[in-house]
């Protein structure tokens with residue numbers, strides 16, 4: 001995986017995400033507000049660039065404890081709860097349904113898990129653009145929280161992420 005370079009361009013079948021990777025990802029990294037990582041293909045294109053097959057963006061964020069399920073919120077303090085936001089994640093439309101979404105999600109969660117060893121946060125949240133994407137995250141254990149700016153906000157506790165990588169024998 002590499003960090004997004006300037007002048008990246010790609011098509012992930014979702015106009016909002018295409019705009020993000022083409023015009024905003026590098027600027028946001030330069031501004032210090034998020035990190036975007038690319039999964040690149042290994043075969044050079046005719047323009048001498050490697051294709052972007054998938055990408056994800058992570059950023060620190062926070063959530064009101066009132067928005068978390070009652071059973072979890074009870075033990076938390078009354079100020080905003082720190083979380084990691086999986087702000088964007090997409091696979092190029094050419095590579096859908098070949099397992100790359102799963103790999104990209106694992107890479108993103110591994111990245112977040114490794115940050116969490118230095119700077120703790122309570123959960124990973126993701127804002128889903130549509131029901132199709134919701135179903136993808138439900139499949140991997142994310143839970144629906146609430147509607148947020150027209151998207152469905154979902155979450156996974158950091159403890160669940162940690163258990164996943166510890167069970168798989170990952171080292172950080």
Ligand SMILES: CC(C)(COP(=O)(O)OP(=O)(O)OC[C@H]1O[C@@H](n2cnc3c(N)ncnc32)[C@H](O)[C@@H]1OP(=O)(O)O)[C@@H](O)C(=O)NCCC(=O)NCCS
Nearest residue numbers: 014089090091096097098099100101102128132133135136
């Ligand atoms: C959602 C997305 C990332 C899935 O990527 P993908 O590479 O097609 O998914 P994969 O091939 O890795 O699928 C992995 C598993 O999830 C399942 N899956 C994929 N999309 C699914 C969906 N919409 N609903 C339910 N399951 C889904 C697959 O069947 C597969 O299951 P299996 O391992 O049991 O066979 C991709 O469709 C995408 O980039 N969409 C456009 C961008 C977007 O909207 N991103 C989300 C922004 S929040």
